[in-house]
Amino acid sequence: MDLIGAMKISASGMHAQSARLRVTSENLANAASTAEVPGGEPFRRKTISFANELDRELGVDLVKVDRYGTDTAGFEVRYEPSHPAADADGNVLYPNVNPLIELMDMREAQRSFEANLNTMQAARSMVRQLLDLMR
Amino acid sequence: MIESAPPLQRLVSTKLAWASERFGVLAQNLANADTPDYRARDIKSPDFERMLMSDTVGQTPQLQVTQAGHVLPVAQQGNLFRSRGTDSFEISPTGNGVVIEEQMQKLGETQMDYGMATGIYTKFKGFLRSAMGDTRA
Numbered sequence: 700m701d702l703i704g705a706m707k708i709s710a711s712g713m714h715a716q717s718a719r720l721r722v723t724s725e726n727l728a729n730a731a732s733t734a735e736v737p738g739g740e741p742f743r744r745k746t747i748s749f750a751n752e753l754d755r756e757l758g759v760d761l762v763k764v765d766r767y768g769t770d771t772a773g774f775e776v777r778y779e780p781s782h783p784a785a786d787a788d789g790n791v792l793y794p795n796v797n798p799l800i801e802l803m804d805m806r807e808a809q810r811s812f813e814a815n816l817n818t819m820q821a822a823r824s825m826v827r828q829l830l831d832l833m834r
Numbered sequence: 835m836i837e838s839a840p841p842l843q844r845l846v847s848t849k850l851a852w853a854s855e856r857f858g859v860l861a862q863n864l865a866n867a868d869t870p871d872y873r874a875r876d877i878k879s880p881d882f883e884r885m886l887m888s889d890t891v892g893q894t895p896q897l898q899v900t901q902a903g904h905v906l907p908v909a910q911q912g913n914l915f916r917s918r919g920t921d922s923f924e925i926s927p928t929g930n931g932v933v934i935e936e937q938m939q940k941l942g943e944t945q946m947d948y949g950m951a952t953g954i955y956t957k958f959k960g961f962l963r964s965a966m967g968d969t970r971a
Contacts, residue, residue: 760865832952
C-alpha cells in the first residue's frame with residue numbers, strides 16, 4: 700500500500716459519497732411527487748448503504764455502494780379533496796421524505812467527501828516531496 | 835564521522851515507508867467513514883530509537899528460505915508494519931467507528947513526519963555536497 704494506493708482509496712470514497720449525494724438530491728427533488736392516479740402510492744424515499752470491498756491488487760478495503768433500497772416508513776396523509784390523486788375520502792398520500800433529514804444527509808456526505816479530497820491532496824503533496832529528493 | 839553513524843538513508847527510507855503505509859491505512863479509514871460495522875485501524879510505529887542505538891541497523895540476519903517447508907518469522911513476512919484496530923472515541927448507531935476529526939489529525943501528523951524525513955534527507959545531501967566543495971549546497 701503506497702501513496703498512489705492511498706489516492707485510489709480516496710477516489711473510491713469520493714465516488715461512494717457522490718452516489719449518496721445523488722440519492723439525496725433525488726429524494727429532495729421528489730419531496731412532493733404524489734401519485735398520478737386517485738388513491739395511488741406517491742414517491743417512496745430511497746436509501747443507500749455502503750460496504751467495504753477488498754481490492755486484491757492493493758490489498759486494502761475500498762468502499763463501494765452496497766445496495767439501493769427504499770424507506771418503508773409510512774406516507775404522510777393530507778385531506779385535499781380537490782387534488783387529482785385524492786382517494787374516495789379526499790385523502791392524498793404524500794412522499795415519506797423529510798427535507799430536514801435529507802439536508803443533514805447531504806451535509807454529512809459533503810463532509811466525508813471533503814475529508815477524502817483532503818487526503819488525496821495530502822498524498823499528492825507527499826509524492827511531490829518525494830520527487831523533490833531527486834533534485 | 836559519517837561511517838560511524840548508522841546508515842541515515844536506511845532510517846529515512848524506513849520512516850518514509852512507515853509514513854506512506856500509515857497514510858494508506860488512514861485513507862482507508864476516511865474512505866470507509868460511513869460504512870456500517872467498519873472500525874478504524876492504525877499501524878504501529880517502528881522503534882526508531884532502538885534503530886539509532888544499535889550498530890546493526892539493516893544488518894539483522896535474515897532467515898533464508900531454501901525449502902518449501904520453511905516458515906518465515908512474522909517480522910520478515912512482507913509487511914513491515916502491522917496494522918491493528920484502535921479504540922475510537924465513539925461508535926455510531928450503524929456500528930462505524932471512524933471519527934473524521936481524529937483521522938484528519940493523524941493524517942496531518944503523518945504528513946509532517948513525511949516532510950520531516952524528506953527534509954532530513956535533503957539536508958544530509960547538502961552536507962555531502964558542501965563536503966565535496968559544491969557551493970550550491
